[in-house]
Amino acid sequence: MCGIADALALVGDRWALLALRELGFGVGRFNDIQVNTGAPRASLSARLRSLEDCGLVERRRYSEHPPRDEYLLTDAGRDLMPALGELRAWGEKHASPRVRGTSS
Amino acid sequence: MCGIADALALVGDRWALLALRELGFGVGRFNDIQVNTGAPRASLSARLRSLEDCGLVERRRYSEHPPRDEYLLTDAGRDLMPALGELRAWGEKHASPRVRGTSS
């Protein structure tokens, strides 16, 4: 009925958007994403897999012998960046008013 | 670090955005939201409560004796609409490719 439901079905969980954000930053290593997002390894692994399955993320092997993969945004994933930008803008405006003003 | 995490902390669950979407449509009755989103009553109730707590949604009592409440978007909630719009656009472009082209 409305793309929102479809969108949320793909990226509507707690870590997908965070992971996508990291990918948008150019962070493509599993451990880095895991640390930056705070997601549990298992959850992140599953999420990355879903995202790859949805075509939002692409997995590139940057080392053969030790199986080292790197994740990249696909076209579809990159298209999500504007939405993420809006979300971030909103978050900074409404969800983090605590850090406005003097430090602490 | 980034507003996205904060934003997701508030609206990053499965039903929040859907509920917000309904509110954006002007649908403010509990049952209507529940039916339109498909969210379980209990989940929706909890979510609406969180959203109200976060200041994204306002509860207006439109009937006293039979406790009938109606939900409205606040300023903060309305500010989320652009993000929802982006998300919807993305969803229609990438998350619902099944309806592209001839049926079947």
Next chain:
DNA sequence: CGTGGTGAGTTCATAATCTGAACTTGCTGG
């Protein structure tokens, strides 16, 4: 007046999901 229906929630037991920690696998460094 008693019955049934609508609307908004709540409660409860169950089920699914997520979480953290430890474990693998494969190679590199000492």
Next chain:
DNA sequence: CCAGCAAGTTCAGATTATGAACTCACCACG
């Protein structure tokens, strides 16, 4: 050979969501 990093996976346990049924309160009906 042993330790360590990197990417995942596995496992048991904790959290949370889910659906169905139930409550309250009123309104309409016969």
